[in-house]
Amino acid sequence: MQRIENTNARFELGYWAIRGLAQPIRFLLAHAEVEISEVRFGINQDGSLIEDESPDWQDHKDALSLPFANLPYLIDLELPNEVRMTQSNAIMRFLARRFDYYGDTAIEQTWIDLLQDEAYDFRNSIIETAYTLGPEYEKTFAEFKSTSVPRYLDGFEYHLSNRKLQNCFVGSRISLVDFILYELIWQVRLMVAGSITVTNRPTLHRFLESFEKIPQIAAYRAGDDYIDRPINSPWASFC
Numbered sequence: 001m002q003r004i005e006n007t008n009a010r011f012e013l014g015y016w017a018i019r020g021l022a023q024p025i026r027f028l029l030a031h032a033e034v035e036i037s038e039v040r041f042g043i044n045q046d047g048s049l050i051e052d053e054s055p056d057w058q059d060h061k062d063a064l065s066l067p068f069a070n071l072p073y074l075i076d077l078e079l080p081n082e083v084r085m086t087q088s089n090a091i092m093r094f095l096a097r098r099f100d101y102y103g104d105t106a107i108e109q110t111w112i113d114l115l116q117d118e119a120y121d122f123r124n125s126i127i128e129t130a131y132t133l134g135p136e137y138e139k140t141f142a143e144f145k146s147t148s149v150p151r152y153l154d155g156f157e158y159h160l161s162n163r164k165l166q167n168c169f170v171g172s173r174i175s176l177v178d179f180i181l182y183e184l185i186w187q188v189r190l191m192v193a194g195s196i197t198v199t200n201r202p203t204l205h206r207f208l209e210s211f212e213k214i215p216q217i218a219a220y221r222a223g224d225d226y227i228d229r230p231i232n233s234p235w236a237s238f239c
């Protein structure tokens with residue numbers, strides 16, 4: 001386990017030492033400029049990999065008093081008894097309400113909910129592929145590339161290209177879904193070569209660029225605590 005302690009931290013975020021389900025949470029908190037401490041499992045304090053990662057988490061999880069223990073988890077260090085939570089989507093909505101990333105109207109909130117669920121479906125198909133091991137991977141990847149990738153990416157491209165403001169998916173400013181969708185679209189661009197280019201999905205291509213230019217995001221991505229890779233566990237077929 002690696003602890004990244006911050007004396008001014010408001011929250012403790014626990015997860016594996018990968019991007020995974022925690023990355024949109026990390027982006028939201030970086031954008032809001034909220035200081036956090038992180039606990040990363042599966043690596044040692046010096047950053048070296050632990051071969052068998054599971055006990056590293058199992059040995060700590062009971063001591064955390066999480067009502068539904070899982071990773072990622074979030075603890076509010078100022079109100080530790082009230083907020084000790086898990087479920088990445090619930091964490092995103094909790095932080096979005098707290099730091100104003102949940103739209104401006106009931107209709108915007110409905111769109112945010114819908115896109116968050118659509119994104120989770122997309123993520124499940126990414127994960128199913130990335131964690132298919134051995135010779136089966138090639139077939140699963142080909143299926144993912146020919147069905148899931150066009151289904152979801154074209155859906156997101158169509159939605160965004162029909163909006164006046166194309167640097168966010170809902171309303172007139174960044175919301176929780178932008179952190180989630182940036183992460184998934186960025187991942188798939190790496191996973192499936194040529195899936196997002198200026199010519200085939202220009203709106204998504206511009207969305208990635210404009211997200212990376214947001215000053216808080218650019219600063220976070222350039223910092224020491226940013227994880228560029230792995231996206232998934234190091235033993236996955238795509239990591």
Ligand SMILES: N[C@@H](CCC(=O)N[C@@H](CS)C(=O)NCC(=O)O)C(=O)O
Nearest residue numbers: 020021069070071072086087088089
């Ligand atoms: N629905 C949950 C899924 C959480 C989950 O599957 N976490 C994985 C890592 S991505 C894990 O290793 N959990 C630890 C455990 O099951 O004890 C969420 O969105 O947070």
